[in-house]
Amino acid sequence: MEEKQIRFTFGNGANVGDPFCLLIESQAANIMVDCGLGHGSDEDGNGKSVSPPLLAKLNGTPVHGVLATHGHLDHVGDLPHLAEKNCGNVYMSKPTRDFAKMHWFDSMRIAIRKWCADQGISVKQFFEQIIGQSVQAKNYWKEIYLIAEEVGVKLPFSNSDIDLVGMKTKIARAGEEFMVKKAIIKPVNAGHILGALGYKVNIMGRRIFVSGDFSMKETSYGLFPPLDPQAIGPVDVLVVNATYAGARLESLASEKIRFLADVEEATDRGRSVLIPVFSIDRATKVYSVLREKGLEKYVRIAGQAQSGFRIYHNYTQAFWGVDRCCFCDPREEKDLLVSRLTDHEPAIYLVTSGMMMEETISHTFAKRLIPSDDALIAAVGYMAPDTPGRKLLDAAEAGEKRIQWNGSGIPLRAGVKSYQFSAHARSREIAELIKALEPKYVVFPHSETDRVNKFIQEYSGLPGEKIIPENGKPIIFK
Ligand SMILES: [Zn+2]
Ligand SMILES: [Zn+2]
Numbered sequence: 001m002e003e004k005q006i007r008f009t010f011g012n013g014a015n016v017g018d019p020f021c022l023l024i025e026s027q028a029a030n031i032m033v034d035c036g037l038g039h040g041s042d043e044d045g046n047g048k049s050v051s052p053p054l055l056a057k058l059n060g061t062p063v064h065g066v067l068a069t070h071g072h073l074d075h076v077g078d079l080p081h082l083a084e085k086n087c088g089n090v091y092m093s094k095p096t097r098d099f100a101k102m103h104w105f106d107s108m109r110i111a112i113r114k115w116c117a118d119q120g121i122s123v124k125q126f127f128e129q130i131i132g133q134s135v136q137a138k139n140y141w142k143e144i145y146l147i148a149e150e151v152g153v154k155l156p157f158s159n160s161d162i163d164l165v166g167m168k169t170k171i172a173r174a175g176e177e178f179m180v181k182k183a184i185i186k187p188v189n190a191g192h193i194l195g196a197l198g199y200k201v202n203i204m205g206r207r208i209f210v211s212g213d214f215s216m217k218e219t220s221y222g223l224f225p226p227l228d229p230q231a232i233g234p235v236d237v238l239v240v241n242a243t244y245a246g247a248r249l250e251s252l253a254s255e256k257i258r259f260l261a262d263v264e265e266a267t268d269r270g271r272s273v274l275i276p277v278f279s280i281d282r283a284t285k286v287y288s289v290l291r292e293k294g295l296e297k298y299v300r301i302a303g304q305a306q307s308g309f310r311i312y313h314n315y316t317q318a319f320w321g322v323d324r325c326c327f328c329d330p331r332e333e334k335d336l337l338v339s340r341l342t343d344h345e346p347a348i349y350l351v352t353s354g355m356m357m358e359e360t361i362s363h364t365f366a367k368r369l370i371p372s373d374d375a376l377i378a379a380v381g382y383m384a385p386d387t388p389g390r391k392l393l394d395a396a397e398a399g400e401k402r403i404q405w406n407g408s409g410i411p412l413r414a415g416v417k418s419y420q421f422s423a424h425a426r427s428r429e430i431a432e433l434i435k436a437l438e439p440k441y442v443v444f445p446h447s448e449t450d451r452v453n454k455f456i457q458e459y460s461g462l463p464g465e466k467i468i469p470e471n472g473k474p475i476i477f478k
Pocket of ligand 1: 072
C-alpha cells in the first residue's frame, strides 16, 4: 500500500441479496466491515459452506478489526469463518451479538438436517446413532456440533469457530469511540433493525462513514433510534447501503393503513390471516402495527419468530404478554387452524419462514390456507426469485386458479396481498443522508446497478463523485 492510499474492496455484497463484506486497507489499519453468509432460504442461510472471496485473500492480509453493522445473516453469518483467520477484535452491539449467535447455530442445524435428509434418516435417528441411546434431540445439539464433522457432516463452521468469535467480540455502543490500530472508530445508530450500527472511521486524516443497512425517521417504528445524520457530521467518503435506491416504494405510514384495513376486514369476517415473517424485526414490526388496532388478540406466533420477540423484548421491554401468542407444537396448531377455518374464528398467524420455504411452518400452513376462500395471505417482506412465497405472489397476480405447492397442485382461492414493510431507507432518505454528510465520494453497495443509476439521475444535485462498486474490484482513494 502506498502511503496515504486507502483501498476499498467489496468481497461480496456489491449487489442486493449478496452477503455483505467490505475490506478497508491502509497503512494505518486494515478494517473489515461485516462478513455475511449467502441466503437462499429466509434468514436461515442454506447451510452450505460459503466463503466470501475475500477470505482467500485474507490468508495473507491481516485484519486488525472487524466492525459488524447488524444481526442479519447477510452481514454477520460468516463471521466465525473470518475469526479463525488472521483477525483482530470483532465489534458489534449487544443485540447484534444475540442475533448473530441465533444465525450461526441455525446454519449448523440446517447443515445437519440437510445431511440427515440426504442420508435418508431423521435427525432423531442420527442423534441416537451418535449418542447410542434414545434421546430428546433438542437437548443434544451442542454435543452434536462437536462431533458432526467426524461422521462426515459438512458444517459451515465449527463450534470452536463460534467460541472464537465470542472471545474476540467487543461490545460497541453508539457514540462510544474506540481505536483499531491507528484508526478512530465511532459507532452510530443506524435504525434498520434493533442494535444496527453504522461506523464512522477516521483513518489517516480521512473521514469515512459506512452506513450498513439503515433507515431514517420515515421508515422507523419507534422501538429503537433511526439514523441521525447529525451524529455523523461531514465526511470525505460515504459508503451508503442503497438497497431500495431508485425503487418505487410507498411510505410506511400509508402501507400500514392499507394493511390494517385488509387485516381488520378479514378478522371481522372470521377469516384466517397468514403473515410469513422474518424472525428478526419483521415479526415485531407487524405485531406492533397490529397492536395499534387492538388486533394482537388474534395473533399466534411460531418458529424462529419467537426468538426474535424474546431478544427484542429483552432490550425494549415492548412485548409484555406476547408469550400467550406463542405456540410450540405446529401440528396441534395445524389442527386448530383447520377447525378455526370451519368455525369462522379469526386468527392471525405470524410465522417463519418469511419466504415460505419448504419444510417451514409458513409453508405448511399455507398449504391449508391457499385453497380456502376464508383466508388472507399477507406478504410483508422481500420474496427472493424462485422461492415458494414469490411463486405464490406471482400466481395470484396473474389470476391463476391453481398452484403447485409442495409437490402437488392445489386450488388458489385465498386472498393474496403484499405490503411494503421494508426496514431499509427509501430513496428520499438515502438522498437526505448524502446531502447532509456532504461527501467527496459516495459509494453505493448492496443494491442493483440499474436502480442506483436511476437514483443518481433523479437526485442529480447531490454532492460527491458517485461510485457503484463491483465485487472484488478495488476502489482506491489517493
Ligand atoms: Zn439488514
Ligand atoms: Zn443487508
